[in-house]
Amino acid sequence: MSRLEIYSPEGLRLDGRRWNELRRFESSINTHPHASDGSSYLEQGNNKIITLVKGPKEPTSRSQVDTNKALLRISVNITQFSKFERSKSSHRNERRVLEMQTALVRTFEKNVMLNLYPRTLIDIEIHVLQQDGGIMGSLLNGITLALIDAGIAMYDYISGISVGLYDTTPLLDVNSLEETAMSSVTLGVVGKSEKLSLLLVEDKIPLDRMETVLAIGIAGAHRIRDLMDEELRSHAEKRVANASSR
Amino acid sequence: MSGVISVVKRHGDFQYSVDSTNIQNDEDEDISMSDVDIADRKLSKDNDNESGLQIVTPGELVTDDPIWMRGHGTYFLDNMTYSSVAGAVSRVNRLLSVIPLKSRYSPETGDHIVGRVAEVGNKRWRVDIGGKQHAILMLGSVNLPGGILRRKSESDELQMRSFLKEGDLLNAEVQSLFQDGSASLHTRSLKYGKLRNGMFCQVPSSLIVRSKNHTHNLPGNITVVLGVNGFIWLRKTSQMDLVRDAPPGGSTGATSSQRSTAGPTGAVSLNPSITRLEEESSWQIYSDENDPTISSNIRKTICRYANVIKALAFCEIGITQERVISAYEASMAYPNVGSLIERETMESIGHDVLNVEKMRGNAN
Amino acid sequence: MVLSVAEKSYLYDSLASKPSIRPDGRLPHQFRPIEIFTNFLPSSDGSSRIIASDGSECIVSIKSKVVDHSIENDLVQVDINVAGERDDSIIVETLSSLMNKVLKSNKGIDTSKLQLTKKYSFKIFIDVLIISSYSYPASLISFSIFSALKATKLPKLVSSFDDLEVEELPMFHDYDLVTLDVNPPLVFVLAIVGDNIFIDPASNETEVANNGLIVTWSNGKVISPIKTLALNDRYINGFNPLLLKNGIKLVEQYGQNIADALENL
Numbered sequence: 001m002s003r004l005e006i007y008s009p010e011g012l013r014l015d016g017r018r019w020n021e022l023r024r025f026e027s028s029i030n031t032h033p034h035a036s037d038g039s040s041y042l043e044q045g046n047n048k049i050i051t052l053v054k055g056p057k058e059p060t061s062r063s064q065v066d067t068n069k070a071l072l073r074i075s076v077n078i079t080q081f082s083k084f085e086r087s088k089s090s091h092r093n094e095r096r097v098l099e100m101q102t103a104l105v106r107t108f109e110k111n112v113m114l115n116l117y118p119r120t121l122i123d124i125e126i127h128v129l130q131q132d133g134g135i136m137g138s139l140l141n142g143i144t145l146a147l148i149d150a151g152i153a154m155y156d157y158i159s160g161i162s163v164g165l166y167d168t169t170p171l172l173d174v175n176s177l178e179e180t181a182m183s184s185v186t187l188g189v190v191g192k193s194e195k196l197s198l199l200l201v202e203d204k205i206p207l208d209r210m211e212t213v214l215a216i217g218i219a220g221a222h223r224i225r226d227l228m229d230e231e232l233r234s235h236a237e238k239r240v241a242n243a244s245s246r
Numbered sequence: 247m248s249g250v251i252s253v254v255k256r257h258g259d260f261q262y263s264v265d266s267t268n269i270q271n272d273e274d275e276d277i278s279m280s281d282v283d284i285a286d287r288k289l290s291k292d293n294d295n296e297s298g299l300q301i302v303t304p305g306e307l308v309t310d311d312p313i314w315m316r317g318h319g320t321y322f323l324d325n326m327t328y329s330s331v332a333g334a335v336s337r338v339n340r341l342l343s344v345i346p347l348k349s350r351y352s353p354e355t356g357d358h359i360v361g362r363v364a365e366v367g368n369k370r371w372r373v374d375i376g377g378k379q380h381a382i383l384m385l386g387s388v389n390l391p392g393g394i395l396r397r398k399s400e401s402d403e404l405q406m407r408s409f410l411k412e413g414d415l416l417n418a419e420v421q422s423l424f425q426d427g428s429a430s431l432h433t434r435s436l437k438y439g440k441l442r443n444g445m446f447c448q449v450p451s452s453l454i455v456r457s458k459n460h461t462h463n464l465p466g467n468i469t470v471v472l473g474v475n476g477f478i479w480l481r482k483t484s485q486m487d488l489v490r491d492a493p494p495g496g497s498t499g500a501t502s503s504q505r506s507t508a509g510p511t512g513a514v515s516l517n518p519s520i521t522r523l524e525e526e527s528s529w530q531i532y533s534d535e536n537d538p539t540i541s542s543n544i545r546k547t548i549c550r551y552a553n554v555i556k557a558l559a560f561c562e563i564g565i566t567q568e569r570v571i572s573a574y575e576a577s578m579a580y581p582n583v584g585s586l587i588e589r590e591t592m593e594s595i596g597h598d599v600l601n602v603e604k605m606r607g608n609a610n
Numbered sequence: 611m612v613l614s615v616a617e618k619s620y621l622y623d624s625l626a627s628k629p630s631i632r633p634d635g636r637l638p639h640q641f642r643p644i645e646i647f648t649n650f651l652p653s654s655d656g657s658s659r660i661i662a663s664d665g666s667e668c669i670v671s672i673k674s675k676v677v678d679h680s681i682e683n684d685l686v687q688v689d690i691n692v693a694g695e696r697d698d699s700i701i702v703e704t705l706s707s708l709m710n711k712v713l714k715s716n717k718g719i720d721t722s723k724l725q726l727t728k729k730y731s732f733k734i735f736i737d738v739l740i741i742s743s744y745s746y747p748a749s750l751i752s753f754s755i756f757s758a759l760k761a762t763k764l765p766k767l768v769s770s771f772d773d774l775e776v777e778e779l780p781m782f783h784d785y786d787l788v789t790l791d792v793n794p795p796l797v798f799v800l801a802i803v804g805d806n807i808f809i810d811p812a813s814n815e816t817e818v819a820n821n822g823l824i825v826t827w828s829n830g831k832v833i834s835p836i837k838t839l840a841l842n843d844r845y846i847n848g849f850n851p852l853l854l855k856n857g858i859k860l861v862e863q864y865g866q867n868i869a870d871a872l873e874n875l
Contacts (some may be wrong), residue, residue: 030348033450034665035742037350046652050741056350056378058364080689081671081737084653090689090697113321113330118426120378125693127739129669130651148304151349153319153330156305191305229303232332236301239347240334242562250867251641255648362612413612442616445633534615536623542631545624549635556634583635587663588643 006181007166014177022161022173022220027141027231029149036125038150042142045175046132051142053150056120070117074104074124076139082131083176104139107188107198113153122152133176134162136186136200145228156191159224160198163187163217165205170213172220185213189221252588302329302344309342317343351377351451351475353429357420358460360441360473361431363410369403371410373418376451376475379428383410387421387432389439391529409532415441415479417461417471437461437490441471443537444481447552449559451476455566462567463487464574466547472565478555480548482540550577553586554595561596572599611744613817622818622845626804633814639864641810644753646872648761656762656790660754664812667741668750670758672734676780679731685715685724687733690751692740709738709751711835712795712826719759719792726780727773732764744813745799746841748824752797757872759794763787795828796868800857801841802849807857809864816841821849823857827865832858 004014011018023045032039036052043049056070064071078091091097104124112122124143128135140160147154164174164184174184183205188198196214205213302308308320308327316322319331320342329335331346353359353375361373364380372380385398385406410416418431418438433439453476454460460472469487471479554573558565576598577586585591613621624631630638642663651657656672679685690706691697713736715721724732736758738751765782773780801811801819811819822839825832836858840846 032665032667032741035667038348048651052741058374058378058380077691077693077739079671079691079737079739081651081654081673081735086673086675086735086737090691092697117378119428127669127693127741129671129739130653148332149348151331151333151346153321154304155321155328155330157303232303233301236303236332236334236347239562240299240301249637250639250864251871252643253871254643254645256646362614413617414614415617440616441614443620445620446613446617534619536616536620540620540623542624542627542629545627545631546635549631549633552633553635582637584632584637584640587634587636589663 004177004181006178007169007171013171015175017173019169020172020216020220022223023175025224025227027145027228029145029231029235036146036150038146038148038152040142040145040149042138042145044134044138044141045173046130047128047135047138048130049138049142050127050129051139051146052125052127053122053143053146053152054125055122055150056117056152057123059119059121064121065119068118069114070112070120070122072105072109072112072114072122072124074101074108074126074143076101076104076126076128078128078131078135082128100136100139103136103198103200104143107140107158108143108147108154111154111156111158111190111197112147113155116153131176133174133179134184134186136198137161137173137188140188140198141224141228145231148232156193157225157228158188158190158197159221159228160186160188161217161220161224163213163220165209165213168209170209170216172216185210185217187214187217187221189218189225191225192222194218249582249585254589300335301333302335303332304330308335308344313340314342315340317341319344319346348450348452351375352427353377353381353420353423353475354456355420355422357429357456357474358417358471359420359429359431359475360415360417360446360471360477360479361475362477363412363414363416366406366411369406371406373416373431375429375431375473376448376477377429379426381420381429381431382424383416383418383431383433387430387434389434389531391532410440415446415477417441417473417479436486439531440533441479442481442533442535443484443540444479445548445552447478447480447555449476449478449555449565453559453562453565455564457566461487461490462570464551464567464571466551466574467544468547468551470551470567470570472567478565480551480555482537482544482548484537546583550574550583550586553577553583557586557592557595558599560589560592561599563596563599569599569603572602576602611813611817613814617814618818618845621814622803625808625815625818626806628806630803630806630808632808632812634812636808638806638808639860641868642812646757648757655764656758656760658754658758658761660750660757662750664744666743666745666747666750668743668747668754669739669741670751670754671737671739672758672762673737674732674734674764676726676730677733678729679721679725680729682731682733683715685721685731685733686710686713686719686736688713688736688738688755690738690740692747693742705748705751708748708797708824708835709736709755712752712797713755717833718795718828723790723792726767727769727771729773730780734759734762745811745816746822746839748797749799749810752795753868753872756794756796756869759790759792760873762790764790793829795826795833796865796872798825798827798861798865799823799839800825800860802853802857805850805853807853807860809860811841818842818845820845820847823854825857825861827861830862830866832862832865 026043029040031041038053040051080087137160144158162174162184164171164182166182183203186200306329310326329344333344333346361375364374365372369385371383375381418433420429421432422430467483469483554577576595645661647659654671659669661667688709766786766788768783769781800823801808802821819841822841824837
């Protein structure tokens with residue numbers, strides 16, 4: 001085999017998925033009850049991500065006080081061991097990471113009802129233990145779950161996903177091999193709507209294909225929303241049942 | 247292992263906190279097949295309706311009936327009311343709100359809380375009460391040495407740190423709420439003020455149920471202050487605690503510990519207040535000195551209470567005076583207080599408490 | 611955590627009394643319970659996550675690389691990352707230098723176990739991530755590293771050991787793995803209060819400790835480094851040298867129990 005076949009004529013991808021299939025998606029919330037107000041652990045394919053939400057809490061310095069709304073701060077820690085090959089430098093303060101943080105803050109600033117929590121700070125800490133493509137989408141999902149776990153009011157779920165374009169076929173939920181081999185788009189979708197709160201296009205993509213790419217992306221994001229909703233409900237039911245048995 | 251360390255070991259899979267191991271895994275098997283889980287979900291929704299509790303998640307339509315007033319946890323768009331948090335829907339009169347499963351303590355007027363001074367400011371202390379923001383305790387809302395009716399002077403402002411300083415623990419009542427939801431406290435009662443002679447422990451605020459009285463005398467000569475915000479203070483029972491719990495009228499004969507069955511109101515009866523006026527007017531109320539006579543038995547009992555409270559919290563059982571006592575009694579099966587920190591022990595104590603309650607319920 | 615004066619003096623009096631009373635009733639040699647997960651990172655050669663009962667949490671990943679050991683003589687490298695701390699903060703630097711010292715090749719870890727051929731060896735990269743910690747995390751880190759190394763499996767060599775004559779790179783079996791057989795040292799943190807000494811101090815105990823000790827243990831005996839550690843900035847005092855002896859004795863007595871508990875089960 002000279003070159004890996006990204007998408008076989010039979011319609012199978014490297015990991016055996018079809019073009020419109022998601023990777024394995026597992027999530028749990030309230031994983032770090034001592035260390036945070038809300039937390040989630042997410043596995044999307046081989047992405048493994050811990051998200052901690054601390055707050056709304058008293059800001060640590062006066063400069064963080066906004067009398068009208070809460071200040072949202074997101075820090076992404078991509079561990080040195082997160083890829084198959086260990087990276088030599090720590091990823092902190094890398095421009096790519098700083099850009100991710102800014103994009104995430106912008107996305108959630110619009111979705112979280114920050115005006116309900118004036119003069120407070122909401123601190124979100126993310127640890128990427130393992131990454132395998134489409135990391136930005138997984139970060140969105142992890143943050144959504146952790147914020148909901150923290151009981152912080154927001155308008156709707158934001159679910160994230162990456163879609164690649166292989167020749168003319170869109171491939172849903174790309175992994176790292178696919179990501180390096182083709183152009184891809186990351187989107188964050190608001191709830192069950194077709195509204196996008198985030199759209200990242202960092203590669204060249206033919207405009208006339210964009211519509212199909214977005215369409216499958218939105219469908220995939222809705223599916224992820226449902227999976228997250230499910231985890232939340234089962235958790236909620238357990239808690240409510242627990243509370244009423246007392 | 248002779249009780250040196252207890253280790254729970256799990257191989258392979260990483261996630262899933264203790265309480266959810268099995269159930270979760272089963273469900274995950276189904277998740278990739280969309281037909282199955284939609285069916286699942288319908289099923290679970292039906293279940294909600296049966297138990298009378300409606301669970302909603304953010305962005306979900308709660309009602310399109312404009313008759314409801316929108317409370318916390320909801321938002322309003324095009325005449326529709328949506329949920330903004332994940333939790334149970336509560337309908338009180340015409341007020342519709344969604345109570346999140348978990349959130350920080352949000353103060354309400356009249357709450358009896360325990361707080362820790364975070365900052366000494368201009369004529370006010372800023373107090374950490376485990377909420378979204380620090381609470382404010384104004385210099386004018388505390389009793390100062392020299393009697394209740396004394397006016398606050400400039401020298402008081404200058405020596406605020408000699409009353410309460412950073413790190414100090416106090417219990418207080420929420421006097422009012424500011425516009426932004428933060429609390430203003432007061433300690434203008436004999437049951438409030440600086441805390442001494444004991445140990446602090448903390449539980450999630452959702453486990454403390456608001457009730458008339460939050461200070462309880464427990465068997466073993468211990469008094470507990472169960473702050474509504476989940477901050478808890480355990481101390482040696484003082485003379486004042488005994489007087490507080492005594493039925494009105496008989497103020498001095500209250501040496502034997504009394505259960506709250508008599509229904510102590512916590513209200514200060516007039517009789518003993520005359521002696522206490524003096525006590526209050528002295529610097530004593532802001533002293534940092536502990537009672538020098540706290541015996542090692544008392545200390546051990548405090549440890550035991552702290553551990554059983556943590557065990558109740560571990561089992562997510564609501565914390566009340568009765569349960570603390572019942573857990574304490576159950577813990578007597580373990581002579582070594584240190585063994586109460588083990589997971590199995592905590593679970594078994596939680597079980598015992600719930601069992602005792604069931605049995606009492608049957609007896610009635 | 612800031613405690614009130616009354617709280618501190620209550621804690622101090624309890625801990626310094628004879629016999630001592632710890633705030634959670636533990637015996638002087640008793641640890642808080644921990645929970646260990648291992649091998650949850652398929653892209654690492656070994657991994658471990660320890661959660662202590664107070665919510666302190668540490669994640670360790672072990673990765674390896676084949677190096678020429680005549681050029682590269684440091685075969686073990688520890689990197690520590692504490693959430694919310696800069697890489698050059700004091701706590702990160704001191705923990706990092708401590709753990710590198712403890713696990714220094716040929717002293718902490720037997721490098722002959724890492725040798726592949728006459729020319730090549732595995733170099734082990736130990737990455738530590740502290741998600742949260744409420745007291746000095748040296749023990750937590752060392753326990754996590756210990757259990758991660760014990761769970762580490764490395765590719766099996768199929769080429770010949772003697773590669774000095776024939777120049778060849780080491781070849782590995784496609785899927786067979788060998789368990790890495792090392793006995794990394796454990797680090798214990800002890801707190802001294804008055805004339806008493808305690809293992810595994812909780813955060814409120816460190817607040818009133820007169821001094822702290824770091825004691826390293828390996829294979830049944832106490833080894834270097836042993837050092838004092840300021841656990842807070844108010845109560846620190848000199849201490850009776852006899853306490854050092856007691857501390858070492860305590861670790862010698864219970865070290866094996868910990869190693870067994872981390873390894874077996």
